Amino acid sequence: MARIASLQIGFYRVPLPTLLTDSTHGEMRDFELNTVRVRDADGAEGVGYSFTVGRNGAAVDAVLTREIAEIAAGEDADAIERLWHRCWWDLHYGGRGGPTVLALSAFDIALWDLKARRANLPLWRLLGGFDPKVPCYAGGIDLLLPLDELLAQTDANLAKGFRAIKMKVGRKRLDEDVQRVAAMREHLGAELPLMVDANMKWTVDQAIRAARAFQPHDLTWLEEPISPDDLGGHARVVRDGGLPIAAGENLRTLWDFKNLIASEGVTYPEPDVTNCGGVTAFMKIAHLAEAWNLPVTSHGAHDVTVHLLAACPNRSFLEAHGFGLDSYIADPLRIEEGFAIAPEHPGHGITFDWAGLERIRA
Incomplete structure (x- = not known):
């Protein structure tokens, strides 16, 4: 004990x-x-x-x-x-x-x-283990970046080893979003996965219109097109928009995910281990998605989540963005040719710079 x-x-x-x-x-x-x-x-x-x-x-x-x-x-x-x-x-x-x-x-x-x-044991092995090489994408938070800066950011991420990219959509005019998505697809070529994220911006009808407009650009998914609380709306977007939908970073419980999945309102369930109830809840959500034959993705906290997806046979992509934490972590996430590598250190392997964090104590 x-x-x-x-x-x-x-x-x-x-x-x-x-x-x-x-x-x-x-x-x-x-x-x-x-x-x-x-x-x-x-x-x-x-x-x-x-x-x-x-x-x-x-x-x-x-x-x-x-x-x-x-x-x-x-x-x-x-x-x-x-x-x-x-x-x-x-x-x-x-x-x-x-x-x-x-x-x-x-x-x-x-x-x-x-x-x-x-x-x-490394956490991913304790949780059962599947594969320490987890497909990942670079999650840009870049809605207002000028197009040339957006593409330059993408090139920098590709140079770091990423082989999939997510960009923000939800500008004031849909045609601006479509133009930027088209430019990104041309920049990446036909092979690399491209995701877009609207951060709950639209009504259901707006989301369906946007999804249909994005269809020619071969998106892996459209993320969070509408409010997370509108289960029926999500089902309509999945049914009528013609694109896979990722959602869940703003859901807080296993039961929220059960309701969204059962409503057929999500293609890629997307829990965040830091806000869905931790490792305990995340793994239950991942297994729930597996029972529905759905691929699970993630939001945030990639240094922990790489372990969780490394233990899931139905994992899809790990979202990677550090929110500034890399400066306070001894060994940031390792990316190799499109894969995040779950470390072999005991536990999740995150070692914070506690002295550095003390300088930014709230």
Whole structure:
């Protein structure tokens, strides 16, 4: 039994190296990072984290500091399912999503990291193992970049080893989106996968119109075309738009994914391990998608998620973008000829520069 001796909570504001833009969040200059370090009575440590887009990190910090630290004290760190359910139900009345689930996600990631470290296994092997080479794409947050800068960014990503690209859509005029997608397809050639992401910008009818306009450009998927809460709308977009749809980064529970999948409103379920309930929930979502014969993708937190998709036979693409974290991590994600490589270090292998993070403590 690995008794939890302490939780050390961190809250940081991470400056972004470049200004990021999308159709919903506008201009993003920094992200907020919440961390939790779980130590057991033997001195072993596991690390988890979640992030927000510039706001609400203080609420996540409060849940970790005031609630989860108390729930976890003295508990068996190996009883991850029991701890997950205790947090879920103890915090249920004010939870079921939002900051509560982001905090639970960070805690759960730390527990799995600790368990894998104690077993001296990389997380992807502890989770069952499938293939450490995971197809990945470079996720650009680039809606307002001029076309020449967008293509230059793409060339830089190709030089880093990426062989698939995602770009933002959702500009004020659809014809501008179509022109940029056409230019990107011509730039990449016919072989490389290209995805587009609207960040919930459109109504259902607008999304169907956009999907039909993008059809000639052979997209792997159209991501988050409408509000995540409109299950019937998603089904209409899948049925009438003529493109595969990726969605789920703004869903917060296994049951949200069950409802979206059952409504036939998604082609590529897309959980984010830092906001769907952690490793525990992510793997259940991935297996749920497998039961529906759907390929699973991911959002954010690629340094953790590469392990999860490396354990999934139905994985498709890992989304890779660092949100500025690479500057605070010892060994950033390794990309080789279009594949992210799950590391063999025990746990998830993320080693934060804690001294560096202290300089940006929120």
